[in-house]
Amino acid sequence: MATQQRRERERARRASLIVSAAREMAEAEGWDSVTIRKLADRIEYSQPVLYGHFAGRGAIVDAVALEGFEELAESMERARTSAEDGGELEAMAQAYLDFAAAKPAVFEAMFTLAEGLQFGDEALEPLKAGFASLYAVFAPLAGEGQDPETLTETGWAAIHGLATLNRDGRLRPGLQSQRLQILLQRFRGGSGA
Amino acid sequence: MATQQRRERERARRASLIVSAAREMAEAEGWDSVTIRKLADRIEYSQPVLYGHFAGRGAIVDAVALEGFEELAESMERARTSAEDGGELEAMAQAYLDFAAAKPAVFEAMFTLAEGLQFGDEALEPLKAGFASLYAVFAPLAGEGQDPETLTETGWAAIHGLATLNRDGRLRPGLQSQRLQILLQRFRGGSGA
DNA sequence: GAGCTGATCCTAGCACCGCTAGACTTCCGA
DNA sequence: TCGGAAGTCTAGCGGTGCTAGGATCAGCTC
Structure with a gap:
């Protein structure tokens, strides 16, 4: 029960981590260099994880x-x-x-x-x-x-x-x-x- | 002598062919789908030819x-x-x-x-x-x-x-x-x- | 506490991209 | 006729977004 909520929280937190990482990278080096691979590296997960949060x-x-x-x-x-x-x-x-x-x-x-x-x-x-x-x-x-x-x-x-x-x-x-x-x-x- | 000029003409003609092909493709399907490969297909030359005309x-x-x-x-x-x-x-x-x-x-x-x-x-x-x-x-x-x-x-x-x-x-x-x-x-x- | 089940995650790979090295073919001038 | 230069292509490199399939791990049930 509470587990579900904790997971939800962690999910949301990770989603916003992705967004802010993308944003920082874009602001630092331009959107061209914001790739799924680099983003995955940055948040220390594999690429497919990103697709669990965003369609692409x-x-x-x-x-x-x-x-x-x-x-x-x-x-x-x-x-x-x-x-x-x-x-x-x-x-x-x-x-x-x-x-x-x-x-x-x-x-x-x-x-x-x-x-x-x-x-x-x-x-x-x-x-x-x-x-x-x-x-x-x-x-x-x-x-x-x-x-x-x-x-x-x-x-x-x-x-x-x-x-x-x-x-x-x-x-x-x-x-x-x-x-x-x-x-x-x-x-x-x-x-x- | 005249050969040189003819070549020059053909080169220029092909360059403008590339540009207009790119333009038409972009207008028809968006810039995303204007790729060097498709462009090369369209003008019926291989990809490296395009790089003889444009830096990229x-x-x-x-x-x-x-x-x-x-x-x-x-x-x-x-x-x-x-x-x-x-x-x-x-x-x-x-x-x-x-x-x-x-x-x-x-x-x-x-x-x-x-x-x-x-x-x-x-x-x-x-x-x-x-x-x-x-x-x-x-x-x-x-x-x-x-x-x-x-x-x-x-x-x-x-x-x-x-x-x-x-x-x-x-x-x-x-x-x-x-x-x-x-x-x-x-x-x-x-x-x- | 053991075993099952479902969620979570990663490895590996597909098809495509821009771009280029190196071989081959063709044409021109001597 | 032949040598060199110009032109062209095939093949391939490293990268992209995205995904299928298997491994792993957590939590629930008995």
């Missing part, structure tokens, strides 16, 4: 991505709620860009590697939470007769584009905050100072 | 990406120059989004797979041409004391984010043109009608 390599990447979405949502929400009046958008956008810059491998898992994550109405909780944070900030900026959700998507895309192009070295380095300022100015229609 | 698989992907940049730059420039007054930004942005939607595999090669392409000041011609088109449209929109190049980067990122998030199914389908309208309205500061 892709599922492990997805798990890292999901963890990333949780953290991103949390970061954004914290930034938003602790910002002073009028500074919510900037704080949240900055949190997004910081996340992308600080955890590039996780970000990559979330937005270019993940394949099994559901979006839209049936999305998992962390994904919805992240969008909700964005919505809370963008919706008030919607103009007359403008759908706030569509505006949110647009604003998200703008921030996201900034994050990805910058990460891939396609924008001039050292100017990210200037670009963010321009974006903010355009979206809230202010002076940009 | 990555170089082939890069070649497809470069071709993509040429086409994208051309599309944007055509859209921009043939648009009626005041419609340049919309036409160009639309061209960008259309390209991403119509040729997803090429777009993927350009922005997530390519590894050997230089950006910035030493970028290849097509990349510079593409940015020049963007610059021509965005620069006039720069506000007082605002760096036009930084504005261009920001605008590009916004459009790019729209393209990628939409491609990955992370935005509600069927609303891309509404999102573009919102973006345009925000960037030119107009009414958005």
